[in-house]
Amino acid sequence: MGNCVDCLRNFFCGTKNTNVRFSLPAVCFIWQIAMIVLFGIFIRYDEESDTHWAQHKKENNITSDIENDFYFRYPSFQDVHVMIFVGFGFLMTFLKKYSFGAVGFNFLIASFGLQWALLMQGWFHHLDPVTATISIGVESLINADFCCAGSLIAFGALLGKVSPVQMLLVTLFGVTLFAVEEYIILTLLHCRDAGGSMVIHCFGGYYGLAISWVLYRPHLHESKRLNGSVYHSDMFAMIGTLFLWMFWPSFNSAITDHGDGQHRAAINTYLALASSVLTTVAISSLSDKRGKLDMVHIQNATLAGGVAMGTAAEFMITPYGSLIVGFCCGIISTFGYLFVTPFLEKYLKLQDTCGVHNLHAVPGMLGGFIGAIVAAFASEAIYSKEGLISTFDFVGEFADRTPATQGSFQAAGTCVAIAFGIVGGVCVGLVLRLPIWGDPADDNCFDDEVYWEVPEEEESIPPVLEYNNHMIHKHQDISESNFSVEQS
Amino acid sequence: MGNCVDCLRNFFCGTKNTNVRFSLPAVCFIWQIAMIVLFGIFIRYDEESDTHWAQHKKENNITSDIENDFYFRYPSFQDVHVMIFVGFGFLMTFLKKYSFGAVGFNFLIASFGLQWALLMQGWFHHLDPVTATISIGVESLINADFCCAGSLIAFGALLGKVSPVQMLLVTLFGVTLFAVEEYIILTLLHCRDAGGSMVIHCFGGYYGLAISWVLYRPHLHESKRLNGSVYHSDMFAMIGTLFLWMFWPSFNSAITDHGDGQHRAAINTYLALASSVLTTVAISSLSDKRGKLDMVHIQNATLAGGVAMGTAAEFMITPYGSLIVGFCCGIISTFGYLFVTPFLEKYLKLQDTCGVHNLHAVPGMLGGFIGAIVAAFASEAIYSKEGLISTFDFVGEFADRTPATQGSFQAAGTCVAIAFGIVGGVCVGLVLRLPIWGDPADDNCFDDEVYWEVPEEEESIPPVLEYNNHMIHKHQDISESNFSVEQS
């Protein structure tokens, strides 16, 4: 255990020590134990996942088990789950030597985040005032996955520049901020945001950007050799892209109203995404002098349509409206990768590894405002009286709200999300600047070697090198001996 | 904008200019804008995805939201969606330097194709005569994905030899032909073809082959070095294979009748696919003198059982009947890869990159005829009176049709699909021969460099090269100096 003393010294000394042997296990253990204790105190099965379901059915005149919310939401939940773990994870594997970190840390922080999210969201939205417990069901699992997504988006901006301990902190604070922000936007302002343009993408994007801005590394160019892709890492990233793209209709429809709500949200998202692909390809080709496509655009900007439909997908935005949203966002996002990311890095000192500014922050913000506009123009003529009420939940204390008012509240919600992202991100960034979290040095970024045992390279390389060296040396000897002979 | 003049010159000049900087964005933009306009005019939500669903429920005595078609079809839709984008996309990544093109162009053309398919299929099948609009729901999305599949199959035959602009044309015409052919087969001939053996695979296969035949490249061997796989590209292709294989039961059951129809189609397809795998492995091993398996067979022929069950899956083909279909098609498809593809290339001047002849054209045709036979032998004893009517939709003007008649119509439908594929393919191929579409030169095929910005190779290589070059030059100098010294 002499090693432990070493760890402690590393832990409190200020040099760039990337050994997380003490801090990472400590954080994992402490937080997981805290989760167990808090779950023991607060979390219970809800009436649809409890063995009392049979009674519940009788009391509520439910005739069939198929009415259990599980069957309405579980397929969508599984799609969302794939997006969180494979989609986000693999999307970030594009760097040539940071694939382990991308997919592995994504795995770690999502696994922690979803537990903390169940608690945080439960306290804010589902705390039973009598028993002081939180009842969870399949919708809670979807919401927990959503909540993680905010922090995973932030991870995109920080990719390769932070330690796993820092990412666990980003997630802890990110989930906390998310729950507060979500409570303000969805409950107090009574906004609708089923696919989370505002609460997930806009918040998560600005949260990550703000942290990255505070953690600005002036000498990051020292790792430039690793800040790029290779052929196969781009292919792994396409796995992430495609699973995100294919399952985004499930993401935006997972927690919308049963029946037409889920149905319409899926259709709208499907159309917006298809439209994004064509404009992304168009701009990507236009931007290269030989007309060649850039994988960075295809991997990212094609998804912008889904992000921007997060709020409006459940509204009557119309099929062609969805296409227009995708059309514009594909263009805006690709332009972002071409011009805005380099600009931000050069002039605003903002290093955004995955370009979350272009994929999440801006399309999320636009999505919030698109939602506001569509809500403001809602009418009984289009929605029917019943449909208008159920879509915007104009019941109880909000029974008198008009679509126009709803629209302005939606817009206000977007601003709240941005504010939470930026202010929260700056605060968290300052915490992360403490020199105790094991982040890598500037010339050591984007490198799995720092936190992973990386296998040696394919053996096909060394023999070539060795063989040639061997031959060369042989000749060198010969040549040199010749030379000397001649000279003599 | 001086560049644009250059583009225009390239555009109209006859040399092999692969710069698509003008044509690709132009096509993408024009077509996407056309889609938006046409969607605005024609496409509406259907009654199950509209906010009027609550009224619709009341009027039709639907007691629960779970009766919304969304819950019957959405899980299957998502599986089909994965097959289209990940399945087809990754299946074609087996080439060592064409993975970006395979997965990227697949992404592009499917995204365009599904929009055009919603319109084309809508006009033919769902146009409301009063309002002149098309109502779409989740079943329309599945059908649109199916419709794209035809063009993606054709892409398999053309892989590596065409430009993205050409593929967009192939898709535009392919979807159009598909909709017409589907209308003739399903509506006029009243065939059943839930999994599309005829309308998708048979049509798509022959369509691609006919185009490829017209575009024959006598000097394609100049790209031979790139027309093969490497270890990891074969692994990426297996991702495509497996997702196609696993989700094929969803493909064949996605639009069959609610209840037993979907259930039976899934079971039959599952069994046929399992059977295909064993016979594919058997023939692949038999064909090599050391008994070694060939990845090309495992990646493709294992799927033949699913293709061949496309028509009959919803019929009472019996479980062992399904196994027999898979058994035969695994053998036939593997033999195709071993003998027929080389034969076609050598004697018929038909270059079929992915072997769609063996995976789609022939098994699809067989599937059509298998469906015809199974339909012809249907009887009330096996199906029950009610079952026979619902399975073959013997209602309205077709109420008097007998199973035997149905069988002959099914066979006729298969012939229609083949005819449409071949004739349509030849016509489209002639259009593609115009020298303005930016297709690659013969020595430039199967190479992502042409249309993609490809990242530099893993840095482990260059140092070897550089180092050696450096050393060699050094010795060369020495040697040469020696030589001169001696000569003097």
Add this chain to the structure above:
Amino acid sequence: MGNCVDCLRNFFCGTKNTNVRFSLPAVCFIWQIAMIVLFGIFIRYDEESDTHWAQHKKENNITSDIENDFYFRYPSFQDVHVMIFVGFGFLMTFLKKYSFGAVGFNFLIASFGLQWALLMQGWFHHLDPVTATISIGVESLINADFCCAGSLIAFGALLGKVSPVQMLLVTLFGVTLFAVEEYIILTLLHCRDAGGSMVIHCFGGYYGLAISWVLYRPHLHESKRLNGSVYHSDMFAMIGTLFLWMFWPSFNSAITDHGDGQHRAAINTYLALASSVLTTVAISSLSDKRGKLDMVHIQNATLAGGVAMGTAAEFMITPYGSLIVGFCCGIISTFGYLFVTPFLEKYLKLQDTCGVHNLHAVPGMLGGFIGAIVAAFASEAIYSKEGLISTFDFVGEFADRTPATQGSFQAAGTCVAIAFGIVGGVCVGLVLRLPIWGDPADDNCFDDEVYWEVPEEEESIPPVLEYNNHMIHKHQDISESNFSVEQS
């Protein structure tokens, strides 16, 4: 056919002949034909997948097609299917030169195993005494996939050391043993084991370990160069890990009771898995002196929580109980990889390629005992009278069983699974030692070259070699000529 004589000679001679050109196709054909015959005799559609469904609905007062079991189970089935083919297949691709074998043989044996499983499980559980037929539906397909999982787990212990023919034998006997063991545990002992901690993981793990022990190779170190991963093979393995991890809630809930049973099983598994990830990361980091994470642990031990919840997931284990299970199993499994696997290899002569001891055998056994404890402490207070009966199926001859008795039977079931695994595995191992199955020599293990046509390496290497060789030879000539000149 002179080749065939050669095959026969190889077949009966005792040297390490890895040519499976005769044996592999023979086994595939014979078995597949046997399946067709047996399916023809025994297998029929059940009432929910037969065209008589409409009548069945009427007779049973089923009002909607959505009540068809297909809609309760199909989404879960598809997730399980992905776990079997992509999950297990890709999890084993981590070896640098055995990815084809991992994913290809997994594909082969699962495709055979599921057919045999439908028959074996049908005979034991669903044989109609009157018609002597077996009715299959979607639940049968799930069970067949489960049954294969046992043999696929065993494959993990044998990976790289056996021939495909041997694996087909392992699967034939494995599925047979599985069906018998399952009949004893689920029917005779009336245990509950929805996710198969006992019947799948515990049995499969010990079965594979016992076979591997019998097949001990003292000179396996001769293949040591290939018994490891490279960067990209670890990434492919992560695809397997993540799909297993994400879909494990579907695995454990696929065949539980409709309604709350499926709902609760999914929630519990989701939580246990999340908890496993954090403790796996903690122990992995602690175990390295620089705190670096090991991909082997992340790929495997993170799944232990799902394995251990296989029995208890459908019980009222409570959310925090699930977290505790995941917490402990993540630790135990990672310790297994660190200490137990090396120990087993050194002292017990047990070579376990994938460490199934730590991922399946031990967590499965623990899962069995956890299930026993949770069952023993079940009470009407927690479950409600109705819930207790339906959860543990205390009906018919088991109506009087108490939770405490149930607990002891569950524990007994676990012991039965272990016994079947070990005894069955030893017997099968002895059969596999016959020198006729084409297994590789000790210095030839973990190498795809033995059974696969492997594409040549990326061309980026040879040019370097060739170029250099060329240059070198040129200089060599010069140098040598120099040398001779001087000498003369």
